[in-house]
Amino acid sequence: MMPMAPLRLPFATLSSGDMDLAGGFQAVLEGWGLAPDLAHALWLPLPMLLVLAAALVGVLASVWMERKVSAAVQQRIGPEYAGPLGILQPLADGLKLLVKEDVIPARADSLLFTLGPVLVLVPVILSWLIVPFGQNLLISNVGVGIFLWIALSSIQPIGLLMSGYSSNNKYALLGGLRAAAQSISYEVPLALAVLAVVMLSNSLSTVEIVQQQNSAGLLSWNIWRQPVGFLVFWICVIAECERAPFDLPEAEEELVAGYQTEYAGMKFALFYLGSYINLVLSGLLVAVLYLGGWGFPLPVEWLATVLHQPLSSPLVQVVTASVGIVTTVLKAFLLVFFAILLRWTTPRVRIDQLLDFGWKFLLPIALVNLLLTAALKLVFPTIFSG
Amino acid sequence: MSLALSTQLVCFLLLSGALLLGALGVVLLPNVVYSAFLLGGVLLSMAGLYLLLNASFVAAAQVLVYVGAVNVLILFAIMLVNKRQPMEPMGGLLLRRLLSVVVCLGLLALLVEVALTTPWELPGPPSIGEEALIRIGEHFFTDYLLPFEVASVLLLMAMIGAIVLARRDVLARDVVTGEPADQALLERQRTPVLPSQGGSSPSAPSPQ
Numbered sequence: 001m002m003p004m005a006p007l008r009l010p011f012a013t014l015s016s017g018d019m020d021l022a023g024g025f026q027a028v029l030e031g032w033g034l035a036p037d038l039a040h041a042l043w044l045p046l047p048m049l050l051v052l053a054a055a056l057v058g059v060l061a062s063v064w065m066e067r068k069v070s071a072a073v074q075q076r077i078g079p080e081y082a083g084p085l086g087i088l089q090p091l092a093d094g095l096k097l098l099v100k101e102d103v104i105p106a107r108a109d110s111l112l113f114t115l116g117p118v119l120v121l122v123p124v125i126l127s128w129l130i131v132p133f134g135q136n137l138l139i140s141n142v143g144v145g146i147f148l149w150i151a152l153s154s155i156q157p158i159g160l161l162m163s164g165y166s167s168n169n170k171y172a173l174l175g176g177l178r179a180a181a182q183s184i185s186y187e188v189p190l191a192l193a194v195l196a197v198v199m200l201s202n203s204l205s206t207v208e209i210v211q212q213q214n215s216a217g218l219l220s221w222n223i224w225r226q227p228v229g230f231l232v233f234w235i236c237v238i239a240e241c242e243r244a245p246f247d248l249p250e251a252e253e254e255l256v257a258g259y260q261t262e263y264a265g266m267k268f269a270l271f272y273l274g275s276y277i278n279l280v281l282s283g284l285l286v287a288v289l290y291l292g293g294w295g296f297p298l299p300v301e302w303l304a305t306v307l308h309q310p311l312s313s314p315l316v317q318v319v320t321a322s323v324g325i326v327t328t329v330l331k332a333f334l335l336v337f338f339a340i341l342l343r344w345t346t347p348r349v350r351i352d353q354l355l356d357f358g359w360k361f362l363l364p365i366a367l368v369n370l371l372l373t374a375a376l377k378l379v380f381p382t383i384f385s386g
Numbered sequence: 387m388s389l390a391l392s393t394q395l396v397c398f399l400l401l402s403g404a405l406l407l408g409a410l411g412v413v414l415l416p417n418v419v420y421s422a423f424l425l426g427g428v429l430l431s432m433a434g435l436y437l438l439l440n441a442s443f444v445a446a447a448q449v450l451v452y453v454g455a456v457n458v459l460i461l462f463a464i465m466l467v468n469k470r471q472p473m474e475p476m477g478g479l480l481l482r483r484l485l486s487v488v489v490c491l492g493l494l495a496l497l498v499e500v501a502l503t504t505p506w507e508l509p510g511p512p513s514i515g516e517e518a519l520i521r522i523g524e525h526f527f528t529d530y531l532l533p534f535e536v537a538s539v540l541l542l543m544a545m546i547g548a549i550v551l552a553r554r555d556v557l558a559r560d561v562v563t564g565e566p567a568d569q570a571l572l573e574r575q576r577t578p579v580l581p582s583q584g585g586s587s588p589s590a591p592s593p594q
């Protein structure tokens with residue numbers, strides 16, 4: 001039996017200054033006569049469920065946006081009968097997928113065929129662990145922060161390979177291999193771009209990365225210090241989400257639907273869900289890394305001083321927290337909107353162009369960006385380090 | 387026993403169970419694809435054990451390097467090679483199996499001996515948790531500088547070797563056999579579809 005140190009994960013305090021939701025909740029439960037341990041255990045699933053629900057609502061919103069924006073790009077109307085402006089269309093889509101027959105091809109490997117979509121979805125959902133919506137509004141402020149996301153997203157290719165292989169279909173296998181090759185190639189410049197940001201803020205934690213950008217509102221966002229890194233990260237994130245112009249793994253003209261070819265019903269829905277959760281997550285992470293996260297373009301502290309409100313008053317705290325959540329979501333969905341526009345207006349690249357672009361263009365650029373950031377950090381320590 | 391400690395115990399038992407069963411599966415299953423996927427599971431459970439020991443950076447690095455890179459590479463190799471040749475019964479299979487069992491048991495005995503005779507400090511040094519990242523960096527650039535640099539040179543050599551092997555067709559002589567290389571596989575320059583746009587550089591041959 002190995003000796004066990006007590007596990008210290010700074011789980012879910014959800015407190016904002018004096019506003020300590022976790023403490024309050026546990027105090028109420030303890031007031032009812034529950035043990036502190038049990039009260040804590042009852043608190044733990046709440047933020048996780050909340051974030052999961054937020055992710056699912058984000059998926060519904062982005063699916064609706066995708067349908068409406070694609071319609072506008074192609075001068076159609078798009079969904080309009082399900083709810084006002086067709087806003088219930090994604091729900092109808094989900095319901096349809098839920099009641100469809102779940103087909104497993106006769107010659108497929110049923111175990112791996114079922115496990116594949118799960119392995120694609122779970123790491124994406126787990127990555128929401130580190131997305132901050134405010135100072136303490138995140139599930140877990142783990143020290144490895146953004147590195148955890150990079151590590152988790154490297155599990156995804158295994159799920160893609162698994163579903164491609166187990167479908168027993170040549171299109172699926174080719175699609176799975178392409179997907180894995182693509183996400184491995186673009187992971188490298190992605191990690192290098194993140195490394196440059198981490199170098200600026202001296203921390204891997206997403207909370208500290210945002211805090212370091214919020215000293216002067218809009219002007220102190222990382223996008224001004226890392227314009228090249230921002231572009232590299234954005235391109236890589238689009239490629240990791242397998243969206244056009246990088247949607248080769250499911251290129252209809254060549255591969256039917258790539259690794260999803262044999263999937264139907266709920267298993268297909270898992271892929272669909274995974275790709276949109278990943279899209280919203282990518283938007284959030286671009287906002288966190290480069291656009292100041294929950295920070296309002298004008299610093300909220302400055303606004304409060306102008307309005308003669310003390311920062312510690314409960315009203316200001318609630319307003320600050322809400323403004324933080326709304327700003328984060330707005331920034332993320334603005335980026336999702338750009339990703340959708342990009343998908344419906346750009347042609348698909350070829351596989352050799354894709355790999356050339358990743359290895360011969362983005363990788364050197366990301367390396368130069370990293371070296372330049374390190375050099376600038378040494379020369380101008382006031383601007384380039386925290 | 388407090389709730390946190392019992393949760394930890396349950397996690398430890400589950401992870402070690404998954405690790406042992408997975409490792410046995412990697413060795414014993416006849417289908418090599420299952421073995422490769424199970425290897426990924428084993429490496430993930432190992433990362434879970436690191437996480438239980440409060441070494442979150444090591445856990446994340448384990449997932450990134452072993453699951454995300456090594457295991458994916460193994461799977462790639464299996465799926466790209468996909469050679470369906472009939473297996474011929476090998477001579478002296480029994481002897482081979484016996485020999486490998488003896489070697490493995492010897493290794494096991496050696497490891498158990500080491501584990502039992504080492505004076506383990508119980509309880510071990512307190513974990514430094516989130517400070518670990520800084521401490522690892524300090525070690526890399528002070529007392530472990532030489533291994534760190536040697537490892538990077540090793541990786542560079544492996545990379546150059548891989549490039550030379552992959553691009554054997556552009557060399558005039560084969561690096562392995564020394565014979566003139568077969569240039570027939572080299573992709574021809576594409577003739578542009580539209581003659582008016584002639585002179586546009588054809589894309590490089592795909593690196594696949």
